[in-house]
Each structure stands twice: as C-alpha cells, then as structure tokens.
Amino acid sequence: MMKDPEPIAPKKKKRVTISMTKRILIGALFSITVFLTMWFVWSAFEVPSQRAARIFPSPVPKHDLGKALIVYYSAGGNTAEVAQRISAMTGGTLLELKTRKPYPDAPMLYLRAKLYLSGSKYPELETVSLDFSMYDVIFVGSPVWWRTVSLPVLSFLFESDFGGKTVVPFCTQGGRSGEFFQRFAREAGNAKLVGGKEFSRVSSIDPANLDQTISSWLSEVTEEIARQY
Numbered sequence: 654m655m656k657d658p659e660p661i662a663p664k665k666k667k668r669v670t671i672s673m674t675k676r677i678l679i680g681a682l683f684s685i686t687v688f689l690t691m692w693f694v695w696s697a698f699e700v701p702s703q704r705a706a707r708i709f710p711s712p713v714p715k716h717d718l719g720k721a722l723i724v725y726y727s728a729g730g731n732t733a734e735v736a737q738r739i740s741a742m743t744g745g746t747l748l749e750l751k752t753r754k755p756y757p758d759a760p761m762l763y764l765r766a767k768l769y770l771s772g773s774k775y776p777e778l779e780t781v782s783l784d785f786s787m788y789d790v791i792f793v794g795s796p797v798w799w800r801t802v803s804l805p806v807l808s809f810l811f812e813s814d815f816g817g818k819t820v821v822p823f824c825t826q827g828g829r830s831g832e833f834f835q836r837f838a839r840e841a842g843n844a845k846l847v848g849g850k851e852f853s854r855v856s857s858i859d860p861a862n863l864d865q866t867i868s869s870w871l872s873e874v875t876e877e878i879a880r881q882y
C-alpha cells in the first residue's frame with residue numbers, strides 16, 4: 654500500500670535583521686554621499702570668489718623701481734593681496750588676469766586644474782592691450798597649482814613676448830611650490846628674470862609682517878636690478 658506523501662511544510666521566510674549599529678552606519682554613509690554629491694555639483698557652477706585684501710598699514714614703505722606693472726591671477730585672493738601690496742609700495746599699475754570662462758570653485762577647481770595641467774589645456778584669457786615697452790619692470794604673480802604655475806598665468810606667459818624686459822615672478826602657496834620657478838623660467842621666453850619670491854599661507858600672515866617681507870624683498874630686487882645695469 655502506498656503511503657500518503659507527507660505534507661511539505663511551508664518554508665519559513667528568513668527575516669533579515671539589521672542591527673542598529675549597521676543602520677546608523679548605512680544612514681551616515683548615505684548622508685555623506687548625498688552631501689558630497691551636492692557639494693561637487695554646486696561647486697562645479699560656483700565662480701571662485703576672492704577675499705578682499707586686509708588693512709594696509711600706513712605709511713606704506715616706498716620702493717622706486719621705475720615704471721612697474723604688476724600682472725597677476727588669483728582665484729582666492731592671496732595672490733591679489735600680495736599684488737596690491739606690491740602696487741602700493743611701487744606705485745605700479747595692477748593688471749588682473751581673467752579667464753574668459755571662469756573656473757569652478759574648490760573642490761572642482763582642484764580636479765579641473767589637475768586634468769588641464771596634465772593635458773596642457775591652457776585657458777583663453779580676457780583680452781587686454783598691453784605694451785610692455787612702457788614699463789621698466791613687470792611683476793608676474795600666480796598661485797601655485799599642483800606644484801607648478803597656475804593655468805591662467807601659463808596662458809599669459811605663452812602669449813607674451815617680453816622682449817628682454819625685466820620680469821619678477823612671485824607666487825603664493827599653501828606649503829610647497831615644487832617646480833614653480835623652473836616652469837616659470839621655461840615659459841617666460843625672452844624675459845630677463847629677477848628675484849623670484851614665494852609667499853606661503855598669505856591669509857595667516859599678519860598684514861604688517863607681510864608688508865615687511867614684501868618690502869625687504871623689493872629692496873633685494875632693486876639691488877639685483879641695479880647690479881645688472
């Protein structure tokens with residue numbers, strides 16, 4: 654006699670239980686991902702904003718270097734501040750380099766700068782008419798980007814014919830200038846380079862100390878130029 658088949662017991666559904674700690678971790682991870690995505694998207698469209706230069710001590714030390722032009726690019730305001738202080742001490746004309754298409758703010762700026770520096774993709778600059786022959790000395794200031802010259806200043810150097818003019822490079826940086834001055838010299842073509850100077854963590858230097866540093870450097874530049882002629 655055949656036995657009745659035994660009824661198959663319905664399979665018990667396994668309940669997946671997630672511990673409280675895991676839930677908190679997943680929640681935190683999700684929030685961080687959303688926050689970072691929003692930050693990246695937002696910063697991709699943000700135009701870099703420069704902070705204003707801080708107070709100028711008075712009287713400002715004066716340096717006679719003849720007719721000076723101070724060309725600079727600045728995304729965050731540090732190089733702009735040094736340029737403005739040089740201008741106040743020398744009576745020189747300021748010229749800020751601007752890209753036709755503005756760069757995004759950090760952190761996208763870091764990524765873009767890295768990619769474009771690797772690909773030598775120099776930006777187009779807003780056109781300015783410049784006659785170097787009107788000046789005795791041309792200061793050129795740039796932030797350090799990935800241990801070298803910033804892209805807008807590379808564009809400027811690439812487009813310029815200094816025709817043997819005295820050019821004084823300076824940079825601002827956060828700790829390491831790397832090959833900044835070597836690269837600058839390679840790109841500056843027929844310029845006569847004098848007295849490069851780097852300024853580290855500008856915004857954390859007391860303005861009076863910053864002026865003192867700039868002033869002593871300008872004295873050295875004046876002496877170096879005098880020795881050359």
Ligand SMILES: Cc1cc2nc3c(=O)[nH]c(=O)nc-3n(C[C@H](O)[C@H](O)[C@H](O)COP(=O)(O)O)c2cc1C
Pocket residue numbers: 726727728729730731732733759762763764766767795796797798799800801825826827828829830831854855
């Ligand atoms: C894209 C990018 C790359 C940077 N790379 C360096 C670097 O390699 N070494 C360094 O010391 N600082 C680096 N910095 C910091 C800037 O050089 C520093 O903050 C500088 O003073 C900024 O000048 P600015 O305010 O005129 O733009 C970098 C900043 C940016 C935005």
